[in-house]
Amino acid sequence: MPFLTSVFGNAASRTHSFGFAAEGAVGEARQRVGDLIGAAAEEIVWTSGATEADNLAIRGAAEFHAARGRHIVTSQIEHKAVLDTCKYLEGQGYRVTYVPVDTDGRIHPEAVRESIAPDTILISIMLANNEIGVLQPVVEIGRIAREKGVLFHVDAVQGAGKIPFNVALANADLVSLSAHKMYGPKGVGALYVRNRPRARIAPLMFGGGHERGLRSGTLPVPLIVGFGKACEVSRREMPAESERVGQLRDRLKQRLFESIDAIRVNGSLAHRLPGNLNVTFSQIEAEALMMSMKDIAVSSGSACTSASLEPSYVLRACGVDEESAYGAIRFGIGRFNTEPEIDFAARAVSQAVSRLRDLRRSSETL
Amino acid sequence: MPEPIYLDHSATTPVRPEVLGAMLPFFGPRFGNPSSTHRWGREARVALDEARERLARALGATADEVCFTSGGTEADNLAVLGAWRALRDGRPAVVSTPIEHKAVLAAVERVEAEGGIARLVDVDAQARVDPAAFAAALGDDSALGSVMWVNNEVGVIQDIAALGAAAREHGALFHTDGVQALGKVAIDVRALPVDYLSVSGHKVGAPKGIGALFIRRGAPIMPLMHGGSQDRGRRPGTENVAMAVGFARAVELAVAEREAECARLEALRDHLEQALLARIPDAVVHGRGAPRAAHVLNISVPGTDSESMLMALDLQGVACSAGSACQSGSIDPSHVLSAMRVPHELAVASIRMSLGAMSTEAHVARVAELFPALIAKARRLSGLSTR
Numbered sequence: 053m054p055f056l057t058s059v060f061g062n063a064a065s066r067t068h069s070f071g072f073a074a075e076g077a078v079g080e081a082r083q084r085v086g087d088l089i090g091a092a093a094e095e096i097v098w099t100s101g102a103t104e105a106d107n108l109a110i111r112g113a114a115e116f117h118a119a120r121g122r123h124i125v126t127s128q129i130e131h132k133a134v135l136d137t138c139k140y141l142e143g144q145g146y147r148v149t150y151v152p153v154d155t156d157g158r159i160h161p162e163a164v165r166e167s168i169a170p171d172t173i174l175i176s177i178m179l180a181n182n183e184i185g186v187l188q189p190v191v192e193i194g195r196i197a198r199e200k201g202v203l204f205h206v207d208a209v210q211g212a213g214k215i216p217f218n219v220a221l222a223n224a225d226l227v228s229l230s231a232h233k234m235y236g237p238k239g240v241g242a243l244y245v246r247n248r249p250r251a252r253i254a255p256l257m258f259g260g261g262h263e264r265g266l267r268s269g270t271l272p273v274p275l276i277v278g279f280g281k282a283c284e285v286s287r288r289e290m291p292a293e294s295e296r297v298g299q300l301r302d303r304l305k306q307r308l309f310e311s312i313d314a315i316r317v318n319g320s321l322a323h324r325l326p327g328n329l330n331v332t333f334s335q336i337e338a339e340a341l342m343m344s345m346k347d348i349a350v351s352s353g354s355a356c357t358s359a360s361l362e363p364s365y366v367l368r369a370c371g372v373d374e375e376s377a378y379g380a381i382r383f384g385i386g387r388f389n390t391e392p393e394i395d396f397a398a399r400a401v402s403q404a405v406s407r408l409r410d411l412r413r414s415s416e417t418l
Numbered sequence: 419m420p421e422p423i424y425l426d427h428s429a430t431t432p433v434r435p436e437v438l439g440a441m442l443p444f445f446g447p448r449f450g451n452p453s454s455t456h457r458w459g460r461e462a463r464v465a466l467d468e469a470r471e472r473l474a475r476a477l478g479a480t481a482d483e484v485c486f487t488s489g490g491t492e493a494d495n496l497a498v499l500g501a502w503r504a505l506r507d508g509r510p511a512v513v514s515t516p517i518e519h520k521a522v523l524a525a526v527e528r529v530e531a532e533g534g535i536a537r538l539v540d541v542d543a544q545a546r547v548d549p550a551a552f553a554a555a556l557g558d559d560s561a562l563g564s565v566m567w568v569n570n571e572v573g574v575i576q577d578i579a580a581l582g583a584a585a586r587e588h589g590a591l592f593h594t595d596g597v598q599a600l601g602k603v604a605i606d607v608r609a610l611p612v613d614y615l616s617v618s619g620h621k622v623g624a625p626k627g628i629g630a631l632f633i634r635r636g637a638p639i640m641p642l643m644h645g646g647s648q649d650r651g652r653r654p655g656t657e658n659v660a661m662a663v664g665f666a667r668a669v670e671l672a673v674a675e676r677e678a679e680c681a682r683l684e685a686l687r688d689h690l691e692q693a694l695l696a697r698i699p700d701a702v703v704h705g706r707g708a709p710r711a712a713h714v715l716n717i718s719v720p721g722t723d724s725e726s727m728l729m730a731l732d733l734q735g736v737a738c739s740a741g742s743a744c745q746s747g748s749i750d751p752s753h754v755l756s757a758m759r760v761p762h763e764l765a766v767a768s769i770r771m772s773l774g775a776m777s778t779e780a781h782v783a784r785v786a787e788l789f790p791a792l793i794a795k796a797r798r799l800s801g802l803s804t805r
Binding site: 053056057058060061062064065067068069070071099100101102103104106107131132133134135136137139140230232237238239240256257258259260261268269270271272273274275339342346348349350351352 | 458491657
């Protein structure tokens, strides 16, 4: 609140105390965001969110290193912000290899290694998938990237603040973060840009030269302060919170499996975000299921692709058949969920599933 | 220390209480992602659509013509680069002026870096752009003309109707950076030959982190970013719902209060200006000979320098700037004043005072006393040091 009202200065105003106060608050937030991922404050570049961070990382690296090569390695299950940026670059004369995943939704580091060519300039792999929550072996991939001298971008939007992630351990050069996936506000994100060895990228937006020239524009001080706070809280509570959320997720899975047959989990359970459960109920369409449970907010995949009627490309890449992909529901469990809510949700889902299956049976016999 | 006096409203403004009230639910219980299909998502979608509708109406546009951005810089970049990249094949040039905000100037430089042609039309000593010169520069190869409506450093208002008409005549689209114009001049995009208009929240009592680009229906635009189908692909990324709601409210208020507030600010500004000129006869007010926004006073006193004056003012609790906050780390004289051919000695002495919601008669009275006293002191000191 103070940064919306009384401490309202423009952090770029270097001529008065209003500006200095804002700049100080931004610096503190930078430190907090950096601390979450083991980065130095000055390696954090503020953006308007994850989409901009992903665009800046990939386009920025592609443009800066174009003379050295025009090949990028990514995976088939990245977020749309990564995939669409890669598609755009393909139109600009770049080559992109989309590494597949196994039926668990995992990328094999060796597959990444094999796709590296002499002109590869960037590897972009997500820390945790947004639909199935599957964690990727970023440490192994980072080692390969470093060994081959290729920049490594990690889209950590879904994993940061939920599981430990350290830029040094992962040998990451560029890391995308978003505040609103970890209880911070919408409208702010960050790109970690490694200082030593320095990751070089070109800017996406041009102007006053804010953020070391990498991202011009007046900083949204209140959002940044909120983001910093969210990182600090996440870092402090992560061990206990991931334990608690993981137990809730396991409880939900157990309740669902007890009461519903012909159900399966999509993606690896062993390598997974604690709060994610993605399940397919056979003979059920996710859309119908969601509409029949008005008190429960779940989704059939990413919000960013919810306008699309296509089945999830993530599930398809995991080898899930089209019909099962249409029957997939993502449960995202978080800080504010409780055991009674989990039990309520499991009951509601199981009732809705049997109702829909009954309907389907009776319409088939007609 | 006496009550601080904020005279840097062109750099940023505090969030208005009404705006804060409108936004708060969206930081709390109404936190949904507008792209989600469930109740929380739908509620956020409704709020976002309504904000778009209200902002559009306040500008004379329709909802589908409003594209929310992260701020003025992104809106300017989206307009200049987005329009040029869409049209570059037939029309490789972009025409602008040397007094634009850096967000436009840097985007224009980027056009050149990407193989386009950039032409900057000179301004006169009062920072005015001559529509005939602008028309001549457009030629027949320009995709876009871009001229700011109200200059952020000196407050000079351009003849947007004439400049836009010139662009139309030459088959070019027209963008105006309206960041400093919002709430200061009457804006009705229906009645003007403007294809793109940039606006920013934090100059009008909305928070930092939100802006918008008006894109006239049918005007081409290449997005700056990719991923997600938000805003029909023009601007992917989860929408900043709370700030969009706050921005719409702030713009409605700014438009509704514009005439009364500008009359109040103009009286305050003129009073300050006259008081300062009376007590410092050799002071120069930049852009004074042109139509000027009511809230800006940019003044230079020979024999002083901006940096030490600003420090002295800040020590007295008075916040001003030497020009744009976006360049306030820089020691070069303002590019705007250079384009107006202000002599170097005056350009390095420039102080911008920008009034706004926080400004009162008492503030103006105090600065009218304090500023000449600080000037006298600075001149004494510089006189001593040169001896």
